Amino acid sequence: MLDVLIDNLKKVWVSDGLTLNEPASEAEIQLFEAKYNIKLPADFRQYLLELNGMSETIGASKLWPLGEIIPLTVLFEQNPRQIRPNVDIPLPNVDRYFVFGDYGFYGGFWAIDLKSTPSKENSIVVAYSLYRYRELASSFQGFLKLFAEAPDILG
Secondary structure (H helix, E strand, O other), rough: HHHHHHHHHHHHHHHHHOOOOOOOOOHHHHHHHHHHOOHHHHHHHHHHHHHHOOOOOOOOEEOOOHHOOHHHHHHHHOOOOOOOOOOOOOOOOHHHHHEEEEEOOEEEEEEEEEEOOOOOOOOOOEEOOOOOOEEOOOOHHHHHHHHHHHHHHOO
16 A cells, blocks of 8 residues: 555656655665664655655645654744743644654644654644644554645645
8 A cells, every 4th residue: 555655656746747856775764763763664664765755845745855854843943933821732742753744835844753663653743833733644654645635634
């Protein structure tokens, strides 16, 4: 199933005139994992090894290559927002989420929950801040399925 999703995305992107990124290497993935003390789930690893994000934005969406993926907390430290005490509730385990793409020209950010051990369940959210988010899927493969079918519902 994942192979089919990745192959279909490649075909669509090429037909849209997008230049495909160089796949991430196993060495690059291992460096990323070591840097953040995490292990990528099999579906996310396979995606990076075969597709590795988009070279440019299509419509209002862009999936980022491995070299651009950063912790969600780092993204919002760079782009702070006003917090409303006693109203805003942070994303649980926010320090485990890593941004792998954006929607609506940085209006929302897709992030995956990465743990220190590989897991088949890795929550995917669209985050508008550390305190405003919506769950989208329970795995990267589930996210890719939604992305391939109707990316507009992911914003």
